[in-house]
Amino acid sequence: MKGVLLVNLGSPDSTDPKDVKKYLDEFLMDPRVIDVPRWARILLVRGIILNTRPKQSAKAYAKIWWEEGSPLIVLSERLQKKVQSKLNIPVGLAMRYGSMTLKKGIQELVDQGCTEIKTIPLYPQFAMATTETIDVKVDEIIAEHFPHVKITRTAAFSKREDYIKVLSESIGERLENLDYEHLLFSYHGVPERHIRKSDVTNGNCKMDGKCCFKKGSEQHEFCYRHQCEMTTVNVAKFLGLKNGTYSTTFQSRLGFDPWLQPYTDRTIERMGKAGVKKMVVVTPAFVSDCLETLEEIAMEGEEIFHEVGGKEFSVIPCLNDRDDFAQVLANMVEEWRIVDVETAIA
Ligand SMILES: C=CC1=C(C)c2cc3[nH]c(cc4nc(cc5[nH]c(cc1n2)c(C)c5CCC(=O)O)C(CCC(=O)O)=C4C)c(C)c3C=C
Numbered sequence: 001m002k003g004v005l006l007v008n009l010g011s012p013d014s015t016d017p018k019d020v021k022k023y024l025d026e027f028l029m030d031p032r033v034i035d036v037p038r039w040a041r042i043l044l045v046r047g048i049i050l051n052t053r054p055k056q057s058a059k060a061y062a063k064i065w066w067e068e069g070s071p072l073i074v075l076s077e078r079l080q081k082k083v084q085s086k087l088n089i090p091v092g093l094a095m096r097y098g099s100m101t102l103k104k105g106i107q108e109l110v111d112q113g114c115t116e117i118k119t120i121p122l123y124p125q126f127a128m129a130t131t132e133t134i135d136v137k138v139d140e141i142i143a144e145h146f147p148h149v150k151i152t153r154t155a156a157f158s159k160r161e162d163y164i165k166v167l168s169e170s171i172g173e174r175l176e177n178l179d180y181e182h183l184l185f186s187y188h189g190v191p192e193r194h195i196r197k198s199d200v201t202n203g204n205c206k207m208d209g210k211c212c213f214k215k216g217s218e219q220h221e222f223c224y225r226h227q228c229e230m231t232t233v234n235v236a237k238f239l240g241l242k243n244g245t246y247s248t249t250f251q252s253r254l255g256f257d258p259w260l261q262p263y264t265d266r267t268i269e270r271m272g273k274a275g276v277k278k279m280v281v282v283t284p285a286f287v288s289d290c291l292e293t294l295e296e297i298a299m300e301g302e303e304i305f306h307e308v309g310g311k312e313f314s315v316i317p318c319l320n321d322r323d324d325f326a327q328v329l330a331n332m333v334e335e336w337r338i339v340d341v342e343t344a345i346a
């Protein structure tokens with residue numbers, strides 16, 4: 001039997017700094033997240049970052065935590081239920097980091113009789129630190145614990161027409177009721193080095209973003225920046241946004257390496273100082289609202305904007321458990337099932 005495993009990032013078990021430290025240790029020790037040699041990662045993560053960050057992050061988590069738990073987990077569970085309601089095969093949920101492990105998620109599907117599983121990373125744009133780390137970890141778990149299970153990976157889905165339609169409509173609905181001057185598309189950042197490492201053409205990426213707009217380059221399939229830039233372009237086209245009224249930025253940088261630019265926080269500050277009074281932010285790299293949208297953007301971002309004279313700051317919710325988004329995921333599953341039926345007939 002076939003089954004589906006939705007996979008998101010994961011959250012700490014609670015806002016207790018001990019739980020946050022455990023989660024951050026697993027997350028930041030992933031070589032596809034902090035991609036330096038293991039000895040350097042141990043020094044950086046366990047010797048430096050984990051001394052101070054867990055306390056700071058625990059405070060931030062406490063500001064956004066819900067009675068039912070982490071917003072990211074709760075919203076992912078609601079999405080899983082919606083997708084399940086549209087399909088007649090089992091739909092599971094797992095997280096790359098934290099207690100809802102990939103192994104448990106696969107085990108639950110196997111216990112229901114699944115021998116073929118389609119994994120769907122809940123990230124619209126490919127990145128080494130998101131889609132790739134899930135794919136690699138799933139392969140390791142399958143080889144070690146479930147060698148009889150066949151896995152089908154799912155590529156990042158930001159170019160799907162149905163996804164762009166749903167994302168655009170979710171933004172359009174909000175904009176209808178808002179008077180705004182600038183719409184900021186803020187994506188999670190990654191170090192520039194990650195983009196170079198994922199460049200399958202070995203050196204075509206110019207890092208200034210211009211290469212991202214070239215038609216048909218084979219590097220685009222694994223270029224996070226390209227996929228973010230194109231998400232903005234495609235939504236802007238769908239909604240008929242006027243040039244100059246929207247832009248793309250990157251948030252959440254950590255450490256001292258250069259990350260993708262322009263940075264969201266500095267852009268909010270610069271625009272506020274330049275006289276923009278009404279700003280709307282949308283965060284299309286995140287499928288579920290989480291610490292990075294609810295705290296970093298909706299709280300910190302708003303504070304920066306107001307400090308420099310901005311007046312109205314609105315944040316558009318992620319797609320979360322919208323019915324039309326659950327349908328996009330269900331469509332992806334149905335396409336996979338149809339391909340197999342067609343292959344069997346042929
Ligand atoms: C080098 C560090 C990091 C990289 C690279 C990175 C990439 C990346 N992350 C997301 C999505 C999410 N990240 C979240 C939290 C978060 N991210 C980092 C670091 C990197 N992320 C840290 C240390 C944290 C934890 C919180 C903190 O201490 O600031 C979350 C939210 C999780 C939650 O529980 O709510 C998401 C989602 C993407 C999409 C991405 C690359 C494209």
Ligand SMILES: [Fe+2]
Pocket residue numbers: 188252
């Ligand atoms: Fe992150």
Ligand SMILES: [Fe+2]
Pocket residue numbers: 205206207209210211212213223225226
């Ligand atoms: Fe590029």
